[in-house]
Amino acid sequence: MLHKPTLRVIKILELLQEHKDGLNITNISLLSKISVGTLHPILQTLLKLEYLKLDNKNYILNINLSINSDFEIIKSNMNKIAQELKQSVQLGILKNNKVYYLHKCNGNSKIILKTTIGDSANLYATALGKALLLNSSESEIKNILNTDFVKNTEKTISNIDDFIKNMKELKKLNFTYEIGEFDEDFACIAVAICKANKIIAALSVTILKFHYNEKIQEQILSCLNKYKAIIENSINNY
Template identity: 40%
Template sequence: MHKPTERVLRILLTLASEKEDLTLTEISEKTKIPKSTISPILSTLVDMRFLAKKSEMKYRIGINSFIVGEAYIESTSFLEMIKSYMTEVVKECNEICQLGILQDNKVFYIAKKDPKQSIQLMSYVGKFLPIYSTALGKVLVYKNSEEEIKDIVGDNMVPLTERTITDIDDFLNEIETVKNNGYSFDLQETSLDSKCVAVPIEKGGKVIAAMSVSIPNFRSTDEKLKNAIQVLLKYKKEIESYFTHNIYNEEDLI
């Protein structure tokens, strides 16, 4: 690879995967790029609006990075097809529907459809969340071997809430339940304000994406969760049938 280009992209991916803005020192530590090398790269990315710099000397993703990402999403026909089914999921559940893929050992949220609710969950395309705390993450890795899952999850299972699974053996037990059910739950493991259910989207026996419905706690009844599961399973089947009858390359989605 071309080393200077690789450094630029590593910086962008690092900032995209972090919830908080980062200082130059923090970016250097996370990317393993010397501060003297990183400084002019950051200045150029800020000047070209791929990064934004806050007054306290912290950096975040800028507007032009968003524009590039949106252009990618709009140009991906299979993603647009899935989003059309996500719209139907929202119509039937009246809750937010999200699509995620596995990227850099995290769940990357690649699309979402919002319901017509006066009070709804806040989420955004482009965020990264841990595999072990999310319903999407659990179905994305449920076909992997135990050793592969351990490698993907890593050693540092930081809790997001008091309900987050932080022991790898407990997580592997959870994956066995996912294998038996064909769907997964996030029961306040990512946020105490919501519950979530997800299903895998598969092609040729391989999980290529995952689709979920998230419900605020005050609307999250057993009946509503059960309905969300049935709706997701129905549209999972339709999406996978579409893949079966159309020429599809994994690169078209990710």
């Protein structure tokens, strides 16, 4: 079954691609058949993520819509990961020094995650955020994280030097993880998605912290890497 909130986002982006000069919220509502009340938070999120810009009350597309093709490919494979692992899978991108959540698949997991589509989180506290920085140099990381570190939990990294040290270790693994750093009850494993040798997004799987062990890590990582390869092969060859 197709995910209706995601379909709304795609419909809005495709509609604005057709109207290069942009549309106001009333016209978007009429043409998309999405209520203004439902549209408003979606448009605000797309503005914040810089997919749209606002010009005299008109929303104008601010990206190349090839991202839509990438998104559909990634989303389809996320469903397969969630079904195979029976765990929650999330998609994140780097915007404005944060990780933004673009999509989520719950699989058969009974875990209820705090994050929802459109939410943002600190890069240094999440496996997704760390995965998005895997190709970044030390100076680039310092520039991106030129901010105060806020602790989500007692295990959250609290300064740039410790984060740089953590990233050096994770780069050797070529995947990222955190255990109780974002939420004290959960652990997360993530991999980066690359297009033309550039990280464009990251995928993560979240499990209860007390379930985390080397065997589970290996199982999750094997599945993530399998679909990472499928996704990257697809988005780099169209």
